[in-house]
Amino acid sequence: KNEVEQSPQNLTAQEGEFITINCSYSVGISALHWLQQHPGGGIVSLFMLSSGKKKHGRLIATINIQEKHSSLHITASHPRDSAVYICAVRKRGADKLIFGTGTRLQVFP
Amino acid sequence: DTAVSQTPKYLVTQMGNDKSIKCEQNLGHDTMYWYKQDSKKFLKIMFSYNNKELIINETVPNRFSPKSPDKAHLNLHINSLELGDSAVYFCASSSRGSGGSYNEQFFGPGTRLTVL
Numbered sequence: 001k002n003e004v005e006q007s008p009q010n011l012t013a014q015e016g017e018f019i020t021i022n023c024s025y026s027v028g029i030s031a032l033h034w035l036q037q038h039p040g041g042g043i044v045s046l047f048m049l050s051s052g053k054k055k056h057g058r059l060i061a062t063i064n065i066q067e068k069h070s071s072l073h074i075t076a077s078h079p080r081d082s083a084v085y086i087c088a089v090r091k092r093g094a095d096k097l098i099f100g101t102g103t104r105l106q107v108f109p
Numbered sequence: 110d111t112a113v114s115q116t117p118k119y120l121v122t123q124m125g126n127d128k129s130i131k132c133e134q135n136l137g138h139d140t141m142y143w144y145k146q147d148s149k150k151f152l153k154i155m156f157s158y159n160n161k162e163l164i165i166n167e168t169v170p171n172r173f174s175p176k177s178p179d180k181a182h183l184n185l186h187i188n189s190l191e192l193g194d195s196a197v198y199f200c201a202s203s204s205r206g207s208g209g210s211y212n213e214q215f216f217g218p219g220t221r222l223t224v225l
Binding site for chain 1: 149150151152153154157159164165167197199201210211212213214215216218219221
């Protein structure tokens with residue numbers, strides 16, 4: 001079992017829908033990252049958080065440290081949001097990130 | 110003024126050859142990383158350097174040798190390439206905050222390596 005699990009693996013949505021992607025982890029962490037990888041391959045960091053909630057435009061990330069769980073929400077989804085969303089955690093005391101397997105999102109017009 | 114750049118973007122080569130991938134960041138970061146993304150799109154850390162010193166060396170074959178000539182560059186040299194080395198290799202960089210914590214990582218565009 002991976003130390004970082006994401007669900008769902010694949011997600012399709014109609015434009016305008018509210019989307020939630022979940023990430024659960026089994027280790028103590030110092031931070032959690034949400035990354036976006038577009039079909040062209042480039043990876044962009046969306047959020048880094050260690051507690052609470054962060055918002056950037058239509059994207060919201062939340063984390064519950066006690067429950068070892070984070071969610072990424074996309075409001076008013078758009079076809080350009082179609083990408084793979086990757087959760088990664090930095091173990092407490094470690095220098096490296098451990099990645100989830102990603103959630104492939106497709107938003108149709 | 111790309112933040113993290115990698116060259117080449119694509120690399121096609123024969124088994125047994127030796128090749129290098131270069132990475133440069135102009136963000137003033139002190140930590141750089143190499144990641145491998147396999148055919149199932151799973152990312153895994155290979156190496157990390159902080160201020161030109163190796164701090165992470167995962168269980169990577171010793172055919173892979175990173176070199177950091179200065180804080181802005183981290184190159185990856187691969188000897189005796191094998192079919193299983195085919196993957197996308199990403200370079201990334203970050204800075205360390207107060208108390209040794211890490212800030213967010215910035216990724217390069219990736220190098221797609223195909224070994225024939």
